[in-house]
Structures are given as C-alpha cells and as structure tokens.
Amino acid sequence: MCERRGRGRWRSGVVWAVVWALTFGVLSARAIDDVDEISVFDALDGSQYGPGAQIVVKARIKTRRVMRLQRARLFCKVGFGGERETAMLDDGRWPDESAGDGIYSARCDTGGTRVGDMVRWRVQVDDPYMTAPWPGNDKEGAEYYGVALLNGFSIDSKLPVLHWYTPDSWKMTTDAGARVSLYFEGLFYDNVFCRRRGSGRAEAVIGTTEAAKDWAKHKFKFDFSGREFRYDQSQRRVEEINLQSYYQEPGEETYMRENLAFHIFNAVGVPAPLMKYIHVRVNNEFYGLFSFVEQVDSTFLKRNALDSDGPLYKAVNWKVRPWAVRPEVVGMTNLKIIITTVFKSSGGRFE
Numbered sequence: 001m002c003e004r005r006g007r008g009r010w011r012s013g014v015v016w017a018v019v020w021a022l023t024f025g026v027l028s029a030r031a032i033d034d035v036d037e038i039s040v041f042d043a044l045d046g047s048q049y050g051p052g053a054q055i056v057v058k059a060r061i062k063t064r065r066v067m068r069l070q071r072a073r074l075f076c077k078v079g080f081g082g083e084r085e086t087a088m089l090d091d092g093r094w095p096d097e098s099a100g101d102g103i104y105s106a107r108c109d110t111g112g113t114r115v116g117d118m119v120r121w122r123v124q125v126d127d128p129y130m131t132a133p134w135p136g137n138d139k140e141g142a143e144y145y146g147v148a149l150l151n152g153f154s155i156d157s158k159l160p161v162l163h164w165y166t167p168d169s170w171k172m173t174t175d176a177g178a179r180v181s182l183y184f185e186g187l188f189y190d191n192v193f194c195r196r197r198g199s200g201r202a203e204a205v206i207g208t209t210e211a212a213k214d215w216a217k218h219k220f221k222f223d224f225s226g227r228e229f230r231y232d233q234s235q236r237r238v239e240e241i242n243l244q245s246y247y248q249e250p251g252e253e254t255y256m257r258e259n260l261a262f263h264i265f266n267a268v269g270v271p272a273p274l275m276k277y278i279h280v281r282v283n284n285e286f287y288g289l290f291s292f293v294e295q296v297d298s299t300f301l302k303r304n305a306l307d308s309d310g311p312l313y314k315a316v317n318w319k320v321r322p323w324a325v326r327p328e329v330v331g332m333t334n335l336k337i338i339i340t341t342v343f344k345s346s347g348g349r350f351e
Contacts, residue, residue, distance in 0.1 A: 045186055050115060050151030055108040056095040057145075059088060059123045059132070076108035076121045077144070079283075080167040084109070088123065115152045116284040118165045118181060120144035120190065135191060140225040142190040148183040159279040159289075160185055166194070169282060173218050182222070187230055193223040197242060210248060217247035217288060231292055235274070236303060242293040243280070259291055271304040311335075 049055060057074055072088040088106040092099030095107050108121050122144050123132045135141040148163045155161065163183040171178040177195030181188070197219035198212025212219060220243040222229070228237030246255050258275065265272035273294035280287045294300055298308040311334045 046148040046150035046183060047153070048151060049110070049119075049147055049149050051110055051113040051117070051149060053110050053149065053151070054095070055110065055119060055121070055147070057088075057106055057108065057121055057123065058095075059104045060102055061104060061125060071126045072104045073124050073126070074106035074108070074121060075124065076119065078110065078113055078119055079117060079165065110149060113149055114284065115149060116163065116281070117149050118146055118163070118183070118284075119149060120146035120181070133190075138225075140191065140193070141227070144181075144190050146181060146183070146188045146190055148188070155279065157279050159277050161279045161281060162290075163284075164280060164282045164287070165284075166282065172196075172220070175213070180222075182229075185230070185233075189224065189227065189229060191225075193225060195221055197221045215245065215247040217245040219243060219245050220290075231294075232274070232276070236299050238295060238297075238299050240295040240297065242295060243278075243290040244275070244293050245288065245290055255289065255291070258293075271300075271306065273300065274303075313338075 055076075059072060059074075061072060074086045074088050075083040076086065077083045086106040086108075088104035089096055090100060090102065090104045096103070096105035108119055110117075110119055113119065124130070133142040133145060135143045150163075161184075164180060165182070166172050166178055166180040168178050172180060172194045173196050175195055177193055179191050180194045181190050182192055183189070196213055198215065222241050222243075224239050226239065228239060229241055230237050231241060244258060246258075255277070259277070262272040262275050266274070273296060274292075275294070276292045278290055278292055280290050296312070296314075298312075301308040301310070301312065313335055
C-alpha cells in the first residue's frame with residue numbers, strides 16, 4: 001500500500017473521504033475546496049475481477065456536526081461509455097456492512113464487459129460538494145479510479161503487459177497528443193498525457209527512410225503530470241516514461257540493439273537509461289512489442305548518484321540543446337568545459 005499526503009486549508013467544513021474497494025485496495029478522495037489532509041491508498045488487483053464481477057466501492061465521509069451530509073453518489077463507467085449513477089448508502093444492507101458508521105457503499109456493475117476491459121468510477125458528495133478523485137484546477141490529475149478486468153486474461157508471453165485505453169487512437173499518435181488511461185502491474189493511472197516521439201527534421205533521418213514522427217509504429221511519451229508511475233518495484237517511481245517501437249531503426253530486426261547497449265553501459269558503470277521489454281495492448285487489443293525507456297531527468301540523475309540539481313544537456317545529431325534541471329544554470333558554459341576537457345584528454349582524436 002502506498003500513502004501520499006497533501007496539505008491545504010478548510011473552507012466549507014471538515015470533509016474527509018477515503019475510498020477503497022472490496023479488497024481495501026485503492027483509493028483516495030479530495031474536496032473541490034481546499035483540503036487539510038488527504039490519504040491515498042492504491043491499488044486494485046485486476047486479476048481478481050472479471051466480466052460480471054461486482055466492484056464494491058466504500059467511502060468513509062466525515063463532516064462537522066453543524067453540517068449534514070445530503071447525498072453520496074457513485075458514478076461508474078465501462079471504457080469510455082457514459083456514467084452510471086448509483087446512490088451510496090450507509091444502511092447496513094449489502095453491499096454496506098454496518099448502518100450508521102459513516103462508511104457509504106455502492107457497487108459498479110460490470111455486466112456486458114470482456115476480459116481486459118477497463119472499468120472506472122468516482123464518488124461525489126453533493127453538500128458540501130466534493131468529488132473523489134479530484135483532477136485539480138488544471139484538470140491534469142486523475143478523474144477516476146479504475147481497474148482492468150483481468151481475471152481470466154492470458155497471453156502466450158511472460159513479458160509485463162501495459163494495458164492502455166484511449167478514446168482516440170489516432171490523436172495519441174500526433175504531437176498534440178491525447179489523454180489516456182493505463183493499467184500496469186496492479187496500478188491504474190487515469191488522465192495521463194500521451195504523444196508521439198520523434199523529430200521530422202531531415203537531419204534526423206539517419207539509417208532510416210522516414211523521420212521517426214512518421215513511422216507507422218510510433219514511439220511514445222507519457223507524462224503523468226506530477227504523479228508517479230511505477231515501472232519497476234526496485235526503482236524510484238517516475239513522472240515520465242518513453243516507449244521505443246524499433247520501427248526502421250538500426251537493429252529493428254532483433255529488437256536488441258538499444259536494449260543490449262544500455263544494459264552493457266549500466267553493467268560497467270556508465271550512466272544510461274534502464275530499459276525493459278513490454279507487451280502493449282490498446283483498448284484491449286494487441287498493439288505491439290515495445291521497450292520501456294527511462295526518462296533522462298532528475299530521477300535518472302539520483303539513481304546514478306549524480307547531482308540532480310546540476311546542468312543536464314540533451315544532444316542530437318544536428319544540434320546540442322542545453323537544458324538545466326536548476327533554472328539558474330542555463331547556458332553553454334558548462335558544455336564548453338565538457339567539450340574542452342574531452343578534446344584535451346583525447347590525444348587529438350576529436351577535432
């Protein structure tokens with residue numbers, strides 16, 4: 001179980017909500033108004049749920065004595081269909097367990113679904129108004145809790161599976177990108193920004209016949225907008241991840257070139273991104289074999305015991321673009337020092 005806490009201030013009354021499922025796995029709550037403290041628990045194990053299962057959601061809701069809870073409602077949706085509204089009750093009748101204990105219960109019906117489908121839900125209290133989860137004023141946070149129905153799911157592969165759900169499979173392959181939902185190794189991520197990766201510049205076309213942005217099998221970037229994605233239980237969680245497609249890139253015949261090179265670099269102590277093969281499914285259909293590629297950022301620097309506040313430069317074949325983790329360290333000074341040092345130590349091999 002993972003717990004995160006946030007702080008703010010009360011305005012419309014002391015309102016707490018902790019939402020969790022039948023297995024006491026997931027969930028969180030947040031008021032639209034500022035909240036003093038939030039506890040978030042995740043996640044649901046999709047292997048425990050299949051088509052026709054009843055997903056029982058329970059919400060503990062506390063208010064000040066001067067305020068009375070008017071109504072609590074559960075909104076469920078399958079895939080990207082419409083919401084189904086159900087009253088949440090604290091009456092001791094199933095799925096509620098004990099009347100008057102402040103825990104409100106309701107269930108999501110998964111009838112008519114297939115193995116691998118996505119089910120999402122949110123909890124809403126009308127007076128004082130709040131919703132759980134809370135997507136934030138910028139609408140970049142999670143809008144729903146969710147799970148992939150994986151009881152009975154089976155593929156002929158031992159690779160980890162990324163379940164990816166999108167209402168627009170074309171838009172996610174553009175630079176504008178799209179908001180998507182992901183389920184990976186027991187954790188659900190909602191409202192994640194996804195776009196294609198790759199340059200369209202002519203100078204970037206080396207060893208291929210097309211620019212990467214035009215590949216039929218795209219590379220992708222996912223931005224979790226401050227939330228953290230767990231790609232490996234032994235590593236720090238990250239805010240961004242990349243998917244390598246291997247389409248038209250040198251070594252695409254084996255899917256090994258980049259993975260093997262980075263593995264060797266890491267093995268001999270040279271900082272390099274971590275990579276792992278994953279089986280990717282989009283909207284419950286096989287989409288392709290990809291590799292997860294670690295984002296080179298401050299988390300990468302910390303993993304390699306480097307200064308996470310120092311300058312970090314990104315180089316491509318047509319330019320060197322300086323980018324600093326620490327805003328005040330911007331410019332080419334540090335890069336010039338690196339180039340001069342390499343040149344002096346190379347014995348004239350670099351011109």
